[in-house]
Amino acid sequence: MIKKPFFGLKKQGFEYEALKGDKVELQKISTPESLTFLIERKNGDGLDIFPKQGESVKAGEKIVLGGEGAYAVSSAAGLISKVSPFPGDFGQRYAAVTVKTGDEQAEDETFASLSGDLNMRNVIDYFAYLPGKPDVKALADSERPISTIVVLGTDADLLMTTNQYVVQHETDALNTGVSFLKQVSGVAHVVIALPQYLMKKAGAIGGASGVEIRVVDTAYPSASPYFIAKNVLGRETPAGQSFEDIGVFFIKAEAVAAIGKAVISGRPPVKKIVGLVKKDNSRVMVETLIGTPLEDIFQACGVTVNDRDRIIIGGPLTGSAVFDLRQPVLPDTDSIMIQDAGDISPVSDYPCINCGECVRICPTKTPVNMLVRFCEAGQYEDAADLYDLYSCIECGLCSFVCVSRMPVFQYIRLAKYELEKIKEAELSAEESDE
Amino acid sequence: MSNQRKFTVSHAPFWHNGSKISERSYHTIFAALPAVLFGVFQYGAPALAVVALSMGSAIFWELAFTRLARRPDTIGDGNAALIGLIFAMLLPAATPWWVVITGTFFAVIIGKQIYGGIGGNPFNPAVLAMAILMISWKRYFDFDTALVAYDFNFDMRYPLAALKFFGVSSVWSFNAADLLMGKQIGGIGSTFGLGLILGGIYLMIRGFIRWEIVISFIVGVLLTSLIFQQAAPDTYAGPAIHLFSGYTLIAAFFLVPEDSSSPVNFVPMIIYGLAGGLMTVLIRNQGAYVDGVIFAVLIINLINPLLDKIRPKALGRVG
Numbered sequence: 001m002i003k004k005p006f007f008g009l010k011k012q013g014f015e016y017e018a019l020k021g022d023k024v025e026l027q028k029i030s031t032p033e034s035l036t037f038l039i040e041r042k043n044g045d046g047l048d049i050f051p052k053q054g055e056s057v058k059a060g061e062k063i064v065l066g067g068e069g070a071y072a073v074s075s076a077a078g079l080i081s082k083v084s085p086f087p088g089d090f091g092q093r094y095a096a097v098t099v100k101t102g103d104e105q106a107e108d109e110t111f112a113s114l115s116g117d118l119n120m121r122n123v124i125d126y127f128a129y130l131p132g133k134p135d136v137k138a139l140a141d142s143e144r145p146i147s148t149i150v151v152l153g154t155d156a157d158l159l160m161t162t163n164q165y166v167v168q169h170e171t172d173a174l175n176t177g178v179s180f181l182k183q184v185s186g187v188a189h190v191v192i193a194l195p196q197y198l199m200k201k202a203g204a205i206g207g208a209s210g211v212e213i214r215v216v217d218t219a220y221p222s223a224s225p226y227f228i229a230k231n232v233l234g235r236e237t238p239a240g241q242s243f244e245d246i247g248v249f250f251i252k253a254e255a256v257a258a259i260g261k262a263v264i265s266g267r268p269p270v271k272k273i274v275g276l277v278k279k280d281n282s283r284v285m286v287e288t289l290i291g292t293p294l295e296d297i298f299q300a301c302g303v304t305v306n307d308r309d310r311i312i313i314g315g316p317l318t319g320s321a322v323f324d325l326r327q328p329v330l331p332d333t334d335s336i337m338i339q340d341a342g343d344i345s346p347v348s349d350y351p352c353i354n355c356g357e358c359v360r361i362c363p364t365k366t367p368v369n370m371l372v373r374f375c376e377a378g379q380y381e382d383a384a385d386l387y388d389l390y391s392c393i394e395c396g397l398c399s400f401v402c403v404s405r406m407p408v409f410q411y412i413r414l415a416k417y418e419l420e421k422i423k424e425a426e427l428s429a430e431e432s433d434e
Numbered sequence: 435m436s437n438q439r440k441f442t443v444s445h446a447p448f449w450h451n452g453s454k455i456s457e458r459s460y461h462t463i464f465a466a467l468p469a470v471l472f473g474v475f476q477y478g479a480p481a482l483a484v485v486a487l488s489m490g491s492a493i494f495w496e497l498a499f500t501r502l503a504r505r506p507d508t509i510g511d512g513n514a515a516l517i518g519l520i521f522a523m524l525l526p527a528a529t530p531w532w533v534v535i536t537g538t539f540f541a542v543i544i545g546k547q548i549y550g551g552i553g554g555n556p557f558n559p560a561v562l563a564m565a566i567l568m569i570s571w572k573r574y575f576d577f578d579t580a581l582v583a584y585d586f587n588f589d590m591r592y593p594l595a596a597l598k599f600f601g602v603s604s605v606w607s608f609n610a611a612d613l614l615m616g617k618q619i620g621g622i623g624s625t626f627g628l629g630l631i632l633g634g635i636y637l638m639i640r641g642f643i644r645w646e647i648v649i650s651f652i653v654g655v656l657l658t659s660l661i662f663q664q665a666a667p668d669t670y671a672g673p674a675i676h677l678f679s680g681y682t683l684i685a686a687f688f689l690v691p692e693d694s695s696s697p698v699n700f701v702p703m704i705i706y707g708l709a710g711g712l713m714t715v716l717i718r719n720q721g722a723y724v725d726g727v728i729f730a731v732l733i734i735n736l737i738n739p740l741l742d743k744i745r746p747k748a749l750g751r752v753g
Contacts, residue, residue, distance in 0.1 A: 012451065241750075308442050310448060351553040351554065364750075391748035400447050410446075
């Protein structure tokens with residue numbers, strides 16, 4: 001556990017983890033008995049999928065949800081055995097599709113048959129479930145044109161190293177991916193954001209294709225897209241707007257490398273690189289099929305979990321805890337962390353004592369002490385109007401230092417979620433009026 | 435089988451730096467000990483009785499209120515004990531028992547609990563109680579009368595009272611070193627300047643109180659008293675008397691930086707401290723009261739919410 005330093009005047013903070021060693025060995029996880037894929041359901045989406053339950057899928061074949069056409073890509077051949085609703089954080093809803101794998105190794109050839117003549121439509125149709133989960137729709141949005149693509153060679157949270165691994169080990173695929181993205185999107189300005197220690201790799205990356213390589217500071221949360229936009233690109237995102245609004249598209253290095261591999265081989269990759277952080281904070285990098293349940297990874301890596309332990313998808317400051325070992329690896333699962341029951345510090349229902357630790361540690365200078373009072377009282381609109389709710393970039397540092405141990409970060413996320421719901425309700429009310 | 439296991443599921447972040455409210459309270463109590471112990475040794479059993487009764491009754495009031503209001507018990511966080519201790523440090527050793535108990539009632543119930551408990555109090559609870567008592571039963575807080583039964587081998591006049599009523603020439607006999615070493619009469623825990631400074635430095639380097647507030651308060655006292663002295667050296671005492679006598683030092687380290695009633699941003703903290711120092715000397719030199727600290731603290735507590743509106747521009751804020 002990280003403790004408050006004895007000398008309280010010293011500013012607290014974290015450094016991002018660097019991936020040590022030139023050659024990191026991946027522990028390969030074999031194909032599990034069953035794989036699960038989560039497809040996001042928008043309002044009104046049912047559980048109708050194609051191919052249907054009971055039918056077989058090939059490796060790399062799309063499983064499409066009816067409605068708006070959201071899809072997952074099966075990472076192995078098998079039989080669709082089950083489709084069930086699956087709840088996520090903050091009201092997100094998914095369709096969980098379970099595929100029983102067999103000995104059969106059939107591979108889907110649809111994407112391969114396209115190759116040679118790829119356009120933006122193909123990118124949207126085939127790359128949304130790639131490892132790294134690129135937000136391909138935002139790239140193609142004609143209402144909010146993109147002028148800069150930023151490839152993140154950094155990782156979003158502490159103890160995470162997936163993108164750094166990709167920059168170190170998959171340079172060729174990364175280069176191909178970058179060139180392809182430039183060509184297919186028509187965006188000329190591509191920036192690769194890297195931690196300082198990876199700069200020695202910089203020569204190998206994009207040397208010929210004319211991309212810009214920029215260094216990102218190692219102090220958390222410098223690698224947050226908000227700070228990369230501000231400090232590296234010099235473009236501050238106005239509070240409440242998205243990066244697409246200012247014409248910047250962020251994509252993880254892993255996703256770019258996956259696109260590169262798809263272009264080279266004609267088969268979109270289905271394997272994900274995941275960092276597994278064990279109870280003693282030691283870490284192994286594993287390579288596993290997307291959809292692998294956590295318990296298979298734990299078994300392969302010799303991790304035992306007990307009652308009241310905490311299993312975290314993502315990093316220690318911004319991740320989310322899961323309740324079921326059958327939780328699958330998703331395209332954006334970069335890290336899995338196991339915390340021993342004894343290491344868990346409880347939150348409390350104490351009010352804010354106004355000590356100001358959160359205000360001093362907040363990288364965005366949000367008045368957290370006031371904000372949390374309004375959020376706690378449910379006055380979300382005032383929180384947004386008066387106390388900069390939308391300046392928060394959700395780094396989690398305020399809760400880390402909170403003396404009262406309030407769930408500050410959760411209050412802020414809840415406030416944003418509730419405001420979003422109010423907005424949606426107002427929009428639909430307006431539509432029905434018309 | 436593994437599916438039957440029950441895991442802890444909660445929200446991010448999953449790390450915490452381990453700080454907690456009780457840690458803050460107990461370390462502040464610890465830092466106050468040198469000054470309190472000095473007072474207890476100087477004034478003997480009556481002082482100990484006041485301290486014990488004050489802390490005990492403060493804890494009792496807190497427990498009684500939370501039980502009555504059906505709120506969770508909060509005495510474990512040490513804040514009530516801390517309020518009791520700070521309050522006792524302000525009192526003369528000969529304070530009657532019922533004044534102590536009434537005082538802690540005002541501090542804990544009126545000063546803190548009716549605002550919703552810890553963190554909700556707009557004023558420093560101990561200071562608010564002190565103000566109410568000083569107005570209600572003035573005679574118990576005249577140190578010269580209250581401590582008439584004691585006889586020590588130093589000047590037994592309360593420096594600020596002497597200054598107020600007999601002019602600046604009457605306090606020339608006090609020297610800073612003696613005052614710093616506690617050779618003066620006053621509240622149980624507020625005369626031993628060196629002890630207060632040591633405790634305060636400990637709290638500052640541990641980060642339990644903010645150095646910005648402490649330093650600016652002291653600077654405020656020094657500057658204001660210096661200006662007065664320069665303007666009329668025959669009427670007003672210099673910075674040393676103002677700094678080392680009365681409640682100045684206990685205020686700087688234990689009253690002014692109280693979390694809930696003080697600002698958190700840099701510029702507001704500086705203004706808050708300076709204003710406190712200014713008001714303290716202003717009331718001492720111009721006001722009706724012998725010591726201005728108590729009312730000065732209440733006044734700056736009052737402007738704290740306004741001050742904290744001065745804050746840096748948040749990321750992405752437009753306009």
